[in-house]
Amino acid sequence: MAENIKNAERVIHQINVALKYLEGDILPALGMDNVESEMLLGIKILEAQENERKRIARDIHDGPAQYIANAVMRVDFCKRIIEKNIDEGLKELFELKEILKRALKEVRDIIFDLRPMSLDDLGLNQTIHELVKSITQDHDLIINLKLKPVKDEIEPIIQVAVFRIVQEILNNVKKHSKAKNVEIKLDYGLKYLMLVVNDDGIGFDVEKTLDEVKKRGESFGLLGIMERVKQLQGDIHIESKRGIGTTFKIKLPVNRKVLKDEGEN
Numbered sequence: 001m002a003e004n005i006k007n008a009e010r011v012i013h014q015i016n017v018a019l020k021y022l023e024g025d026i027l028p029a030l031g032m033d034n035v036e037s038e039m040l041l042g043i044k045i046l047e048a049q050e051n052e053r054k055r056i057a058r059d060i061h062d063g064p065a066q067y068i069a070n071a072v073m074r075v076d077f078c079k080r081i082i083e084k085n086i087d088e089g090l091k092e093l094f095e096l097k098e099i100l101k102r103a104l105k106e107v108r109d110i111i112f113d114l115r116p117m118s119l120d121d122l123g124l125n126q127t128i129h130e131l132v133k134s135i136t137q138d139h140d141l142i143i144n145l146k147l148k149p150v151k152d153e154i155e156p157i158i159q160v161a162v163f164r165i166v167q168e169i170l171n172n173v174k175k176h177s178k179a180k181n182v183e184i185k186l187d188y189g190l191k192y193l194m195l196v197v198n199d200d201g202i203g204f205d206v207e208k209t210l211d212e213v214k215k216r217g218e219s220f221g222l223l224g225i226m227e228r229v230k231q232l233q234g235d236i237h238i239e240s241k242r243g244i245g246t247t248f249k250i251k252l253p254v255n256r257k258v259l260k261d262e263g264e265n
């Protein structure tokens with residue numbers, strides 16, 4: 001594995017060098033350190049994607065796959081019981097149904113995590129409502145939602161971005177913040193939307209943390225949020241104070257046409 005990564009690094013490095021050369025960039029001006037750390041980050045992102053697949057496989061294996069295997073065994077058991085005692089058989093059937101219901105819920109959770117279908121049917125606001133509902137079911141967190149009505153249609157790619165950003169911010173709130181209250185505000189303009197998420201947790205040193213996660217290349221939550229915003233040419237501002245809490249302010253275009261139009265002006 002380590003050897004493969006090294007080889008891949010070398011190849012990517014060579015391609016990078018060749019590309020820069022073809023583009024006419026002056027290599028030394030780039031500084032080799034920078035090139036190398038960017039390459040390493042690229043590899044780490046690939047690794048993180050692979051880990052994510054592993055996690056999903058494990059979730060399916062440990063959750064629904066177990067329940068379904070159990071249910072299949074119980075069907076045989078049920079058959080035998082029903083032949084002898086109908087009441088016992090009915091009880092077994094009831095339990096079988098409960099197992100299948102649990103499996104179904106876990107499958108739905110995994111699908112929701114991968115790509116909430118409700119984004120297409122119900123839209124962004126409703127999907128955020130669902131996410132918040134499922135979080136507050138399992139966590140002692142009060143989440144106050146202030147979602148304004150959507151003015152114009154939000155392009156699907158932007159909806160997914162906002163959803164993923166809210167998901168990661170809330171993951172971090174659960175994992176790190178010790179917050180009791182969260183407020184999520186989403187306001188839609190004709191061209192841009194504004195997302196503000198605020199928690200009353202322990203806060204953190206934003207600059208220092210970003211520097212560290214870039215160097216370590218192991219955490220991609222904050223970096224992923226920054227990257228999404230950057231790709232969509234939005235703005236992000238993170239303000240955090242120790243003992244007070246953290247606020248994310250994110251501005252994104254409602255579709256890519258906005259960017260094209262603004263670029264032309």
Ligand SMILES: Nc1ncnc2c1ncn2[C@@H]1O[C@H](COP(=O)(O)OP(=O)(O)OP(=O)(O)O)[C@@H](O)[C@H]1O
Pocket residue numbers: 172173175176177178199201202203204209213218219220221222223246
């Ligand atoms: N709302 C928050 N409150 C307090 N600390 C936070 C908050 N959000 C992020 N942090 C700090 O920033 C660090 C980096 O967050 P990031 O999401 O990039 O990584 P992670 O959550 O540790 O790992 P990953 O997201 O890859 O699972 C966290 O380890 C935590 O120390």
Ligand SMILES: [Mg+2]
Pocket residue numbers: 168171172220221222
């Ligand atoms: Mg995180």
